[in-house]
Amino acid sequence: MAATHSPQRRHSPELKLLASIAFTCTVVAYVAALAGPMPAWAGIITPESGGSSNANSIAGLYLIVLIIAAVIFGAVAGALVLFLVRYRARRGHVASQVRGNTRLEISWTGAAALILVVLAVLTFSRLHGMVTPAASGDHAGAVFATVDQPSAPGGHALHIKIIGRQFIWRFDYPNGAYSYEELTVPINMTVVVDIYAVDVNHSWWVPKLGGKFDAIPGYVNHTWFKITRPGVFVGQCAELCGQHHAEMIATVRAIPLAAWEAWVGRQKQLIARAGVEGQAAHAKLNSQTGAAQVENP
């Protein structure tokens, strides 16, 4: 044992150096995390954010984990390069026949476990902001981010039903309106989303509005977002759903509440008019070809 301990003592400055680097980086990480993710990094080294607060919390958590990971990588890669340079074969140099060191091995197993405990605690402590919907501006909403999500403070929220199908997204609004491809929502209102699929699996993902949630036939998935400024947010289907998966784009347009109410009214008119025109066209086609052949418009 003495033979394995003495080299350890001799090289303890190296270990101290690595430990102090790790400590410094952790402090920096903590400070950076308090400062919050910088928008300039979004989409380059952190996930997209800035649309909805849940996306921001995810990006914040990601940044902390990224910095911890960078510190660990720096320590491992640093030690590797240091050893490769320092212990390369030289004349007269004999490799020391160390077979291990139980104390060291137990301590780095413990350290690895400890880091993961820290990460788990960090995640759980921040989960609330990601899964529990924020209250709506003037109203408040009861909503879910996963199937068994806790309810939010009472009040209103806009409930939208999103239906994935090959290869287009459909959005059903609470008052009978619907739209395809583009979802229009009012700002400052919590939007609660129920996600369905009618044919194959799809996945709803608009990066700036939080994570993705799969649309699976026979199941309902849930998420939410709340947009505070008018804007357009682009996403697309994130689960291979067939040949034109790449073209299954989703857009979310956020506009002020009054404009949104006007938009819904207009949309309902358009739908009604399209229905009338469709019936007329159907009737015309029937008269030309005989009704039996066009059972299915």
Place this chain on the structure above:
Amino acid sequence: MATRAAPLPQIASHRVERERRDWTSWITTTDHKRIGILYLATCMVFFLIGGVEAVLMRSQLAVPNNTLINAEHYNQLVTMHGTTMIFLFVVPVWAGFANYLVPLMIGARDMAFPRLNALSYWLFVSGGVVFYASVFWSPPDAGWFSYTPLSNGTYSPTAGQDTWIYLIHLTGLASAIGAINIVVTIATMRAPGMGWGRLPLFCWGILTQAIMLIVAIPVIGAAVTMLLTDRHFHTCYFDPRCGGSPLLWQHLFWFFGHPEVYIMILPGFGVISEVLPVFARKPIFGYKAIAASTVGIAFLSVLVWAHHMFTAPIPLVVLAFFMLSSMAIAVPTGVKVINWVATLWRGSIIFKTPLYFACGFLVLFTLGGLSGVMLAIFPIDWQVHGSYFIVAHFHFVLVAGAVSAVMAALYYWFPKMTGRMLSESLGKLSFWFQFVGFLVTFGIQHSLGLSGMPRRVYTYNAHMDWGTDNLISTVGAFILATGVLLTVANVVRSLKHGVAAGPDPWRANTLEWLTTSPPPVHDFDVIPKVLSVEPMQEIRAQIAGQSRAVDRQRAEARHARSVAAIVARSARRDA
């Protein structure tokens, strides 16, 4: 080329009649070494095919709105590439190395069931042939994990999907049979003295992998059979229209699929554990910790499958469980990485190509492991799942991990298999191309995923701003491909023109280096007694001791002769 001189004479075979070398003998062979070579050669072919598919996909994605490959063909390429690399390259390539090396490393003369061994190779080849036959009709296009309902009869009506199912059955059966063979061989045929604490770490990796195969393969076999009956016999396991569940497929697939990840990487861990000590000229740091963490990883790997399903409709508490179990698996993996780095500490490191690939593995696999911890945190996974971030992550683990280990293994054991060294300069050049090419290709893909690019899209719009990153990634793919081709060229060239290796070119630790290169059919003339985890150390010392004794005897004899001559001369003079 700095190969050291062949070591002192060792136990080797002479005038043993060799098996006939015409082509029919390759078909009928039950020799573990020839089956190993058949596996390795076949895998190399599939690796190149899979690589061409990858380069085609990267070429399509190099610029926005590209029209080189259409949507249909792109989805087929996605499916073929993933399936080929996993089922026809990484898993069987380890079967190839295991076949060749395990009996040699444990001091046995063949596998426990040689004919079963041949059967598993031919089943594997049949799987590959059936699957690639679909290229002439309609290749499958539902992705390598064939999520239902996309893979059912309604949405994938062509026979391509069925060839995928048969591929899983045939290669799965091959793996299961091979795994049973490996377990029995290692359990019963170790050389005298080789207790479990003296089993080489590569064999620990292979043994653990084999047990995992035995656990995981029946699950996927059952799942694809259910898919087959759903497609053709009107059952309803996975179809929601008649009461089935698409999530059931995901659970079954990933219950196999996650152990499969470790099935692909554990033998690689074994290779790194063999290569590092040999080139650092010191024993592995913490043999027991590395062996135990291998077993620990195998156990935990069957408890983490739902981390592939964090975005599916699953209760939060389940997500939390799978986050914690996935994090737990990082502990034994981290222990391994630190032990490997510690193996280099105070060594006397010799820079040969296998060591380059092993160190490349350490750097890149650590990155892949750390992004794996990020993915285990389910809110983060919600953002990056199904995006290019995932593509980057699993290529760090499987290309930088498994393929780097395959490269290290190839450069390390090629001399044993062929009797010739691979070129060091070409090998190092190949390493740098692969290392740089890999980082360029997949490093940038993290950013693509973070900025919202989903995986498996055949093209993207110019206004998404993904053009530059994709172009960088494509350039990297060509650099990486060049690196791989350099190794292929090295193999082809060295088969004929390589420097003769001798039995033990690296002064390595394990028994396969005792016999000639390539070994005779019966592997060893004499099965040695194993006294430690590095049996070749004692054997070399023993041989050196013997030859010193021989030298001493010769010197004494010479001395006696000269004394006798002097005595005789003086006697003559006296007379």
